[in-house]
Amino acid sequence: MTTPAVKLTVIVERLLKPAVERLLTEAGVTGWSVFPGGGMGAHGLHRADAAQLVREFAIVKIETVLRDRATAERIAETLTSHHLADQSGIVWLSPVEVWRASKF
C-alpha cells in the first residue's frame, strides 16, 4: 500500500551542504540522504573520483521525502532565494509514492 509524497532533490557543491542540512533541520525534516557525485555544469567539469584540490567544489545530491508538499516548497523557496542567489546549484520536487508512510 503506497502513500503519495514529495521528493525534494538538491544538487549543490559540498560547500553548501551544511547550509542545506541546517535548512532541512529547521524545517523539521528528520532524515535525508547525501550522495557524492560528479558531472558537468555552469562551473565546468566536477570530477567524481579523481583528485581535486578543493573538495568543497565537488558536488553532492541531497534528497529527502516529505508528506507535506507545502513544507517542501518552502524549503526549496528559501534555498533558491537565499543560498542559491549567488552560488550554483539546482533544486527540484518530484511526486513519489512511498511505502511505510510512518517513516516520513
Added chain:
Amino acid sequence: MDLFLDFLAAFGRQLQSPTLAFLLGGMAIAALGSRLEIPDAIYRFIVVVLMLRIGLGAGIAIREADLSELLLPALAAALLGVVIVLIGRVTLAPLSGPRPEDGIATAGLFGAVSASTLAAAMVLMEEDGLRFEAWVPALYPFMDIPALLTAIVLAQLGRKGGKARPRLGAIIVDSLRGSALSALALGLVLGMIARPDPVFHSFYDPLFRGFLSILMLIMGMEASARLAELRRVAHVYAVYGLTAPLVHGGLGFALGWLAHLATGFSPGGVVLLAVMAASSSDISGPPTLRAAIPSANPAAYIGASTSIGTPVALLSIPLWIALADVVFAL
C-alpha cells in the same frame, strides 16, 4: 656574472630534484591529455599525512625552543598577509574589469599560504642542508588567516546593498577547522605534549618525500587542467600569477632579513618566510573565499592561483635559497 651562472646551475639542479620534477611531469602529462588520475581519497590522505608530519616535526622540536623568538617573525608573517592583499587591491583589482571582487579574492588567495609549497620548500631546503627554526612552519596560520580576512573585509567594504555579511569570527574558526590547518595544529600539539617520536621517525618522516612527490604530480596535473578556465578571464590574472609570487617572496625575504638583523632569525627561516609569502593557497583558501565573497568569479582566482601562482611559487623556491646563499654568505 659568475654569480648568475652559479645561480642558473643551482636552479637547473633543483629542477631535477624529485619535488619539482614531479610537478613539471604532472603538468606535461596533463597537457598531453593523459588519462592518468590519482584517486581523490588518496590525495586527501596525503595532505593530512604531510601536514601531520610538518606539525609533529615542529611540535617535537618546539619542546626545547625559546618561543619568544617566534614573536617578531609571526608579526612579520601577519603583516605580509595583510600587505600582499592590499597591494593586490591597488594593483590587480582596478585592472581586473568591472568586478573588483574578482581581483580582491585573487589577492586574498595569493596572500594566503599553500601547504604543498611549504612542504616542498622544507624538502628542498633539507636537500640543500639549509636549517631553520623548528617553529617556522607554525607561522603558516599567522599569514594565511589575516590575508583571507583582509580580502573578505575589502570585498565587504566595496559591496553595495545590505546583504547578510559573514561574521569574521566564524570565518577564523572555519579556517582553523579546515583539514590542512587542523592536521598541522594536531601534529604540533601532539609533538609538544606527547612523545610521538617513534611513529614520527618510523612512519611520517620516511613517507614525507614520497607522498610529496605524488602531491606535486597532482598539483601539476591540476595546474594544466585549470589553465583552460584562466583563458576565459582577463589576461591581467595571468600576468599577476606570474609576477606576484616573485614580488611577494621578495617582500617576505626582506622582512625576514630584518627579523634576522633584529633577533637572529635563521637564514633558513628567512627562506621559508619568503616561500610562504610567494605561495598562494590552493586547498583551504578557495572554499573560504567562495563562501565569504560569493560574487567573485572562482575561475579568476583559482585559475590564477592553481594554474600559474602555485607552479611559479614552487619553481621560485631555488631562487630564495640561492638569494640566502648570497645575502647570508652561506
